[in-house]
Amino acid sequence: MKSFIRITPIALALGAMAFAGSVYAQTIKIGIPQPMTGPATQYGDQIQAGALTAIEAINAAGGVNGKKLEPLLIDDGCEPKQAVPAANRVVNSGAKFAVAHACSGTTVPAVNVYENEGIVAITPGATSPLVTDTIKPHFFFRTIGRDDQQGPFAADYIAKELKPKKVAILHDKQTYGSGLATQVRDSLGKLGVEVGLYEGINVGDSDYSAVITKLKSMNPDLIYFGGYHAELGLLLRQAREQGLTTQFMGPEGVANADLVAIAGPAATGLLVTLPADFTKLPGNEKILEHFKTYKRNPDGAFTMPAYAAVQILVDSIKAVGEDPAKVADHMHKAAFNTAIGKVEYDAKGDLKEFEFAVYKVDDKGNMIQLNK
Amino acid sequence: MSDFIPQLVQQLFNGLSLGAIYALIAIGYTMVYGIIGMINFAHGEIYMIGAYVGLVTLSAIGVGSGLPIALIIFIMLVIAVLVTAVYGYAVEKVAYAPLRGGPRLVPLISAIGMSIFLQNWVAIGQGARDMAVPALITGAWQFHIGEYAVTAPYSRIMIILVTLVLMIMLHFYIKHSRLGRASRACSQDLRMANLLGIDTNKIISFTFVVGAMLAAVGGVLIALAIGKLNPFIGFLAGIKAFTAAVLGGIGSIPGAMLGGVLLGLAETFAAAYISSQYKDIVAFGLLVLILLFRPTGLLGKPEVEKV
Numbered sequence: 040m041k042s043f044i045r046i047t048p049i050a051l052a053l054g055a056m057a058f059a060g061s062v063y064a065q066t067i068k069i070g071i072p073q074p075m076t077g078p079a080t081q082y083g084d085q086i087q088a089g090a091l092t093a094i095e096a097i098n099a100a101g102g103v104n105g106k107k108l109e110p111l112l113i114d115d116g117c118e119p120k121q122a123v124p125a126a127n128r129v130v131n132s133g134a135k136f137a138v139a140h141a142c143s144g145t146t147v148p149a150v151n152v153y154e155n156e157g158i159v160a161i162t163p164g165a166t167s168p169l170v171t172d173t174i175k176p177h178f179f180f181r182t183i184g185r186d187d188q189q190g191p192f193a194a195d196y197i198a199k200e201l202k203p204k205k206v207a208i209l210h211d212k213q214t215y216g217s218g219l220a221t222q223v224r225d226s227l228g229k230l231g232v233e234v235g236l237y238e239g240i241n242v243g244d245s246d247y248s249a250v251i252t253k254l255k256s257m258n259p260d261l262i263y264f265g266g267y268h269a270e271l272g273l274l275l276r277q278a279r280e281q282g283l284t285t286q287f288m289g290p291e292g293v294a295n296a297d298l299v300a301i302a303g304p305a306a307t308g309l310l311v312t313l314p315a316d317f318t319k320l321p322g323n324e325k326i327l328e329h330f331k332t333y334k335r336n337p338d339g340a341f342t343m344p345a346y347a348a349v350q351i352l353v354d355s356i357k358a359v360g361e362d363p364a365k366v367a368d369h370m371h372k373a374a375f376n377t378a379i380g381k382v383e384y385d386a387k388g389d390l391k392e393f394e395f396a397v398y399k400v401d402d403k404g405n406m407i408q409l410n411k
Numbered sequence: 412m413s414d415f416i417p418q419l420v421q422q423l424f425n426g427l428s429l430g431a432i433y434a435l436i437a438i439g440y441t442m443v444y445g446i447i448g449m450i451n452f453a454h455g456e457i458y459m460i461g462a463y464v465g466l467v468t469l470s471a472i473g474v475g476s477g478l479p480i481a482l483i484i485f486i487m488l489v490i491a492v493l494v495t496a497v498y499g500y501a502v503e504k505v506a507y508a509p510l511r512g513g514p515r516l517v518p519l520i521s522a523i524g525m526s527i528f529l530q531n532w533v534a535i536g537q538g539a540r541d542m543a544v545p546a547l548i549t550g551a552w553q554f555h556i557g558e559y560a561v562t563a564p565y566s567r568i569m570i571i572l573v574t575l576v577l578m579i580m581l582h583f584y585i586k587h588s589r590l591g592r593a594s595r596a597c598s599q600d601l602r603m604a605n606l607l608g609i610d611t612n613k614i615i616s617f618t619f620v621v622g623a624m625l626a627a628v629g630g631v632l633i634a635l636a637i638g639k640l641n642p643f644i645g646f647l648a649g650i651k652a653f654t655a656a657v658l659g660g661i662g663s664i665p666g667a668m669l670g671g672v673l674l675g676l677a678e679t680f681a682a683a684y685i686s687s688q689y690k691d692i693v694a695f696g697l698l699v700l701i702l703l704f705r706p707t708g709l710l711g712k713p714e715v716e717k718v
Binding site: 077078080241245250253273281282300 | 414418421422425426428429432534538539540541542543545546551553560562564633637638639641643644647648678679680682683686687688690691
């Protein structure tokens with residue numbers, strides 16, 4: 040009798056869960072793990088804005104094959120150690136699809152989870168080649184370019200437009216930053232531009248004056264930084280304090296409003312390579328209206344890629360049904376018309392083409408696209 | 412290289428100002444250790460809270476409010492010191508006082524727990540994003556050695572001066588005031604001091620409060636000089652300051668200063684003449700070496716095990 044009493048609530052609870060499960064089977068769950076806390080929160084915000092707007096717009100138009108999409112927001116903090124738990128939460132929630140991770144550092148370990156569990160995941164933010172090169176995934180895709188597309192693009196711009204005699208490259212020793220810095224260094228080498236200094240700095244340090252004094256004596260014509268805005272902001276501010284006025288350049292990871300807040304006037308004139316501004320892409324007028332309807336900001340490097348990720352998932356589900364294996368097969372074969380233009384995938388889930396552009400920070404902190 | 416000497420001077424200043432930052436936080440560690448023989452691992456978080464209170468005060472006043480900058484900084488310091496002192500008091504009462512007299516490891520774990528709690532407390536309250544601190548103290552003092560202009564930003568000079576002044580004040584407080592004498596008695600033998608009629612609980616609370624106040628001053632000034640805050644800055648700052656305190660001899664106030672400056676110089680010169688990638692390796696290698704030859708740190712006294 041006693042054991043019966045003990046078991047009953049558990050049985051009831053299990054029954055309730057099974058019941059709950061059957062109710063929610065009427066929706067298609069999409070896991071959205073991204074940083075909701077920590078210094079990279081801004082990128083998570085952009086992904087949420089893009090993915091949630093797409094999901095709400097699609098639900099408002101009747102959903103997919105009569106089912107609504109159900110977003111599951113999960114926090115990965117942009118920390119590698121939280122990546123696998125976050126991916127496992129997607130698995131445990133029963134979602135078969137995901138718009139997953141902003142940072143390369145979290146995406147690289149998480150890819151294995153999606154691949155092993157057969158979950159179709161698309162990252163709108165992770166640009167490291169390691170994401171797809173290490174295990175050549177079948178279930179994992181991107182709606183953003185790779186560093187070895189961005190790195191050579193930046194190097195090309197440096198060599199052909201800026202024509203510096205000597206370049207210094209700094210990076211933050213992380214997957215994303217050092218990967219990109221290596222790409223830029225190697226491409227510059229091929230283009231015949233001298234890289235006088237290549238060095239890593241510590242994330243989270245508050246004082247970079249030693250490195251800046253060193254740069255000052257080396258006197259390069261351009262300093263490229265591979266990493267995120269928090270470190271570059273301090274570098275810029277402390278460089279100007281020491282009277283170092285060299286042109287700085289960085290990747291999309293540095294390009295956001297927080298950079299300008301930290302660096303202040305020192306951010307003016309900074310060059311960044313970003314995905315081209317997809318909000319100006321012809322054919323996106325309707326998508327911009329959705330952003331207005333749901334009161335979200337369409338700006339930001341990862342917003343439109345996140346929107347596109349949902350579009351691609353939905354198009355594929357419409358075409359071949361909800362079986363993730365079939366969806367993945369379909370995605371490798373088909374071409375999609377999305378918020379970031381026409382999308383086609385190669386065998387390991389990378390975009391066949393992706394467009395970058397160079398932006399300059401003006402004295403009000405806005406990023407203005409430069410015409411080539 | 413004709414620029415060698417002026418660059419050396421510039422790096423020397425860089426190292427000194429970084430060292431002063433470490434020293435300013437290290438005094439808090441060393442003082443608490445000197446009196447109750449316990450490492451307060453939440454000290455880095457107290458420093459972070461001081462910086463946040465300063466920033467919140469600054470936003471409340473508004474940078475463009477027309478008040479003179481010196482007055483704004485003074486108000487920031489006063490409010491940060493007061494609020495943070497309350498935190499220091501509360502942390503001691505909640506996390507350490509109930510565990511006093513237990514095994515030494517217990518308050519250590521409790522301190523680490525407190526530090527994680529405070530990080531997340533601020534992360535929830537203020538958001539986890541990096542916050543920018545407006546540059547109130549701008550400009551720099553420059554002098555030329557040959558062609559090369561050596562630059563010393565005023566914000567950094569201020570940190571060096573404030574660290575020195577606080578250290579001297581603290582020295583006199585410990586050596587010459589009544590409370591200071593009672594603190595020294597506690598640091599020699601807590602139970603005996605109690606038997607002789609010193610309210611040891613009060614002294615310990617007071618120590619934590621003073622430690623928190625010092626951390627708040629550090630937090631505000633360093634935040635103004637660096638210009639960036641997030642709820643997790645206390646961890647790294649705490650580890651470095653703790654290292655500085657150990658290097659100088661934990662429990663010794665001039666030792667904290669010496670340790671901080673040494674650590675700052677070691678990091679700066681490693682970054683300048685080897686590579687910034689190796690600066691922590693060099694700095695912490697130095698720590699291991701010094702501790703091998705002087706286990707009590709540079710200015711620490713050999714500890715007699717208390718019975």
